Amino acid sequence: MARASSSTALDAFDHAILRILQKDNTTPQRTIGEAVNLSAPAVQRRIKRLEETGVIEANVAVVNPAKVGQPLTIFVEVEVISETAELIDLAKTEFSAAPEIQQCYYVTGEADFMLVIVVPTMTAYEALARRLFFGNNNVKKFRTFVAMDRVKVGLAVPCEI
Amino acid sequence: MARASSSTALDAFDHAILRILQKDNTTPQRTIGEAVNLSAPAVQRRIKRLEETGVIEANVAVVNPAKVGQPLTIFVEVEVISETAELIDLAKTEFSAAPEIQQCYYVTGEADFMLVIVVPTMTAYEALARRLFFGNNNVKKFRTFVAMDRVKVGLAVPCEI
DNA sequence: GCAATATTGCAAGTTTGTTTCGTGAGATCC
């Protein structure tokens, strides 16, 4: 069996490998190979290709925020006044620069940005809000949601086939 | 220099190691050791401890959803009718079971759940919404935000000290 | 059906992770 296409298309082997790596990227290539019926070097080459083509964006350790002194996870919906490209890009840059902001998405709907923020205390969040939201003339309003329970956390992606 | 406490407290070495692993957990322990001024075995023991104590929850490959045929990221704010423990737990279970739901948080504020969903098409999202939201008698309302830009995505946690 | 290309498996070589052992620093108890 060979790859579906020579370019960047993913075949069933790739999906199977990704499924494993998304759960545990310390799984030995030999073990992966046994699971997907491929030799270890073949698995290695496919992983390398997946990394080079950007399918695998990073290999990271997932840390429990509460256990490193950052027990508060907060969602923020931000609505801006003007949606000119310059102002949106400015906001993106500012939000990206803040280490407390774990995730930042530019969205359509009743808000313009969705933020996921991790902070040690409510005081820290208030300081951040004062700086990023009250201190930004283009922020019309923002709504805060404090997480009480991390029911499910993942960047893993459901893989079909 | 010694560890701050014998139990589960993290010292500066641990934080330095975590900072590296959060960016790239394939970094060789020798390299980490050089960066933090520790031997490779010392690094290895600390990583093992961090994993055993749950500070490191997982080691995963981060996949680009768009490149595996899941180009749509959607935020959903869900408001429920009754917040009894049973009904909340039921909702948590249902949301956790859906592979499309990447992240699920139970929050305080004007909504009760914040969801981050990854799907291939809008049609797939509509089907999911019909099943999970319209098909759940306890869902009062939900608001959908479609992500146009993944400005910043991470589960990495800002480490102090 | 044939040539060109791509992918595989095997085996050797290299890097990395892991274990063992002895040492030294700090804490505790007498």
Add this chain to the structure above:
DNA sequence: GGATCTCACGAAACAAACTTGCAATATTGC
């Protein structure tokens, strides 16, 4: 104050995993 205990460290040996070259095989395009 001194002995002892615990813990973490580093150096070296060991084991495991990753990586690469090569020949063979499968697939794609013509």
